Amino acid sequence: MADSRRDAEAAPGEEAANPHPGKGEYKMRKARFDRTQEDLGRKPRWLRVRSPSDPRVHEIKDILRSHELHTVCEEASCPNLGECFGGGTATFMILGEVCTRRCSFCDVATGRPAPPDPLEPAHLAAAVAEMGLDFAVITSVDRDDLTDGGAGQFAEVIRLLRDQCPDTGIEILTPDFRGCEEEALARLAEHPPTVFNHNVETVPELYYTVRPSADYGRSLGLLRRFREVVPDVPTKSGLMLGLGEELDQVRRVMSDLRAHGVDILTLGQYLAPSGHHHPVRAYIHPDTFKRLEEEALELGFLSVNAGPLVRSSYHAGDHIPGRPSPLPD
Template sequence: MACEHASQIKRKPRWLSRRLPSAPEYEQVRTIISQGRLHTVCEEAKCPNRFECFSQRTATFLIMGSRCTRDCRFCNVAYGPQTAPDPEEPRRVAEAAMRMGLQYVVVTSVTRDDLPDGGAGIFAETIAQIRRRLPDTRIEILIPDFQGDRDALKTVLDAEPHVLNHNIETVPRLYERVRPQAVYERSLRLLERASSMAPSILTKSGIMLGLGESDAEVRETLADLRRVDCKFLTIGQYLQPSRRHLAVERFVRPEEFDAWREAALAMGFIDAASGPFVRSSYHAKDLYQASGA
């Protein structure tokens, strides 16, 4: 569902300006991704950190195609007709991770409400393929809500990733406007089930700021995440990908992000990454290492 009216993209403040890194590793990663016929959420979602991450020889793999069955109004991933999942994709992801020498692999997907298990089996196979080639590598997966399917979640948990991430994205009041095909309570329930079904797997979630939420709403959302035993948190600035997406209501200052990190730690999160450029998988390895696992 596109925005009713195209909106002007606001000029970014100075703290959202950054120099693009230049390194041969950037093109090397792009080549590996291209040769593997793979997608990354870094490129599909226009992540502002993609140049930095590629230059550090890391990327977040996007599986099950590049088109989503949902059309969230904040996300740049394409919406439209899906193709059947490629059964060889999990192998190619694992081989790309091996070529990149990754010690920490992050895998996410488009939402595939058209598949009976939402793609849970493909997540599990991707984890298995990575583990076969890189047995000492840590694996984080960022999953959709599987429409609340407990069996689909169990399939993923049985594959034993080290971290299971599912983003809450925004406060409940804004769900209808920001992600109308999602359900706030369903996402909370997924995180709660993951913690109870597989206590050894660390759970993680993230929220965007700048969409019109109040401080009180953010604080309550973080409290909700702690109530379902979410262990890690990311907080970042929403940036409008194009004129057809939701406009930025406010650019949050860096010192406010610092304060939210302190608030999150005080609430009991193991660690929290909070800043204008923070995204779900930004420096994910560093966040995981805070657990001491």
């Protein structure tokens, strides 16, 4: 495990980022996974999206650049960028655009991040106010180099948003805060969000090749522990399908999430950012997503958003239960 973690994370002398078109090849050169490409034929019609052409897309990008902000929509090459930007919404990515881990599904650059920008929370709050958002989603890269995993920056963003945009709902999508969970949760408890989101991303059987620096049990524990610390805030998690998982494995993860008090679930199709990333092993039919959504609701989830183009933050403001369900014993 130590060897895989070392290969998966940024080495101390590694460059901060590679901004060139070969970013995927650069990032994945040390990642361990089966690179055999599946012959899946042409991408199904339900996964084809139009390139963004709405002038609102350029307006949102201009606002983000003027405040020196990044979005996961752009950094992770999200297929819904045109729809979300066109509708005047965005998922903000704080703590820089360079991650300390090397997940084989992700298009965010890996390397040695710069120190957190102390002005970033103020820039973000100003941008949300300028955009007039009803609901803002805040996520981040993994920051294993920080003693609190970046939780302090999340808390400061929430504090300023509550002050300057009191009517705006706030979802945070956090890393696992490996090694500093209690400190991170204490910081977030001081300024809690509307929704706490941490994605398990895939089934535990695939963690070694998909999330080699993560731990399935640790992610479940973080979700439950947050509910124990902040009982009035619902928790949320999500999975990508099409990485090679079996449906029964997905069902077991859904059961695990409910057992750890998670009320909101997202399920979407994995799409490889480049030919150098983890290959797509299967295209999941919309009917399968619909069936899994129905099964998840039967398990007791209060809100489920499942479909080929669903991403963790997709229509996030439309999927908030009034109150979280009781935390299971």
